[in-house]
Amino acid sequence: MKWGALAVSAALALAACSSSGNGSGGSSGPAGSSPAGGASSTGASHSDVKVGMAYDIGGRGDKSFNDLAAAGLDKAKTDFGVQVKELEAAPGESEAAKESRLKLLADGGYNPIVAVGFAYATAVSKVVPNYPSTHFAIIDDDQNCNDKSAGGLGAQPNVTCLLFSENESSYLVGVAAAQATKTKNVGFIGGVNVPLIQKFQAGFDAGVKSIDPSIKIQVKYLTQPPDFGGFNDPAKGKTAALGMYNNGADVVYHAAGGSGAGLFQAATQLKKWAIGVDSDQYQSAPADEKQYILTSALKGVDTATYTFIKDDVDNAFKAGATRFGLKENGVGYATSNPALDPFKAKIEDAKAKIIAGSITVPTTP
Numbered sequence: 001m002k003w004g005a006l007a008v009s010a011a012l013a014l015a016a017c018s019s020s021g022n023g024s025g026g027s028s029g030p031a032g033s034s035p036a037g038g039a040s041s042t043g044a045s046h047s048d049v050k051v052g053m054a055y056d057i058g059g060r061g062d063k064s065f066n067d068l069a070a071a072g073l074d075k076a077k078t079d080f081g082v083q084v085k086e087l088e089a090a091p092g093e094s095e096a097a098k099e100s101r102l103k104l105l106a107d108g109g110y111n112p113i114v115a116v117g118f119a120y121a122t123a124v125s126k127v128v129p130n131y132p133s134t135h136f137a138i139i140d141d142d143q144n145c146n147d148k149s150a151g152g153l154g155a156q157p158n159v160t161c162l163l164f165s166e167n168e169s170s171y172l173v174g175v176a177a178a179q180a181t182k183t184k185n186v187g188f189i190g191g192v193n194v195p196l197i198q199k200f201q202a203g204f205d206a207g208v209k210s211i212d213p214s215i216k217i218q219v220k221y222l223t224q225p226p227d228f229g230g231f232n233d234p235a236k237g238k239t240a241a242l243g244m245y246n247n248g249a250d251v252v253y254h255a256a257g258g259s260g261a262g263l264f265q266a267a268t269q270l271k272k273w274a275i276g277v278d279s280d281q282y283q284s285a286p287a288d289e290k291q292y293i294l295t296s297a298l299k300g301v302d303t304a305t306y307t308f309i310k311d312d313v314d315n316a317f318k319a320g321a322t323r324f325g326l327k328e329n330g331v332g333y334a335t336s337n338p339a340l341d342p343f344k345a346k347i348e349d350a351k352a353k354i355i356a357g358s359i360t361v362p363t364t365p
């Protein structure tokens with residue numbers, strides 16, 4: 001998701017990822033590609049600060065979730081002069097490997113450390129008590145971050161949880177899909193069948209049904225936990241998408257990280273609609289695929305990452321959970337493809353109602 005400049009810093013100050021709210025600049029919601037904020041309030045270089053980044057499977061180059069975290073890190077490096085070290089998860093790795101990665105960063109003096117993705121939940125829970133002076137952020141770990149019992153991440157004074165209302169942005173692209181379909185048949189591809197990705201499905205389903213309850217929704221999860229390879233397997237993504245298109249779908253939405261590349265290949269091959277996730281994937285797609293990416297559900301991981309680092313550099317670290325939804329301009333939908341224009345009125349209407357509270361988007365399918 002590469003959005004325009006985000007207005008998240010103010011939202012964070014209220015305890016609240018990124019793009020202009022009116023859809024100009026290619027998105028409506030978070031500004032994935034251009035984290036908010038400028039240089040540190042002191043204006044000074046912080047070349048003595050060392051920031052560690054532990055990526056999920058796929059790492060840099062996934063054109064989605066990890067790349068957004070990387071964009072936030074890159075902007076922090078440019079703005080503040082911090083040193084950085086980046087490490088990446090391997091497919092099928094053990095919890096011990098994740099713990100070792102975090103320990104390696106902490107032992108190397110990297111502080112703060114960002115763990116990208118809920119897959120780090122157990123490792124972060126085990127590591128942080130042993131490094132009380134090191135500040136950690138974990139992205140997308142709702143379950144553990146809400147645990148305020150002894151040992152729970154919600155009770156740790158050196159952990160910030162960066163959370164998002166993915167169901168809300170998914171609802172908006174569901175409204176788009178329901179208007180775009182001519183076959184009254186759409187699809188959802190989830191990378192791994194876990195509660196976080198079920199939030200995407202729940203919002204998408206609700207958005208589709210809000211326009212036309214008779215529309216059929218095909219659902220496919222690429223892998224089941226503990227196999228998280230579904231987030232980085234374009235071949236599986238393409239096979240799932242081809243199956244949906246061949247079964248009548250003409251719009252398919254993915255929440256599958258790097259596997260989404262396979263969806264775009266299938267959509268281009270069959271000349272059907274695809275919907276991206278996290279970043280504005282129309283912007284990053286190859287030229288032959290762009291026209292088939294109707295929109296993307298945006299998620300300001302870049303701005304959340306950048307703001308976390310900025311706060312730490314400015315000695316303003318805040319423990320606890322910060323959630324980014326439509327109201328905080330933390331999630332949204334991409335408007336780069338002009339083909340979306342006929343559908344924007346109903347999407348904007350749904351967005352306004354979600355922000356006002358007259359629509360409550362479900363979190364489970």
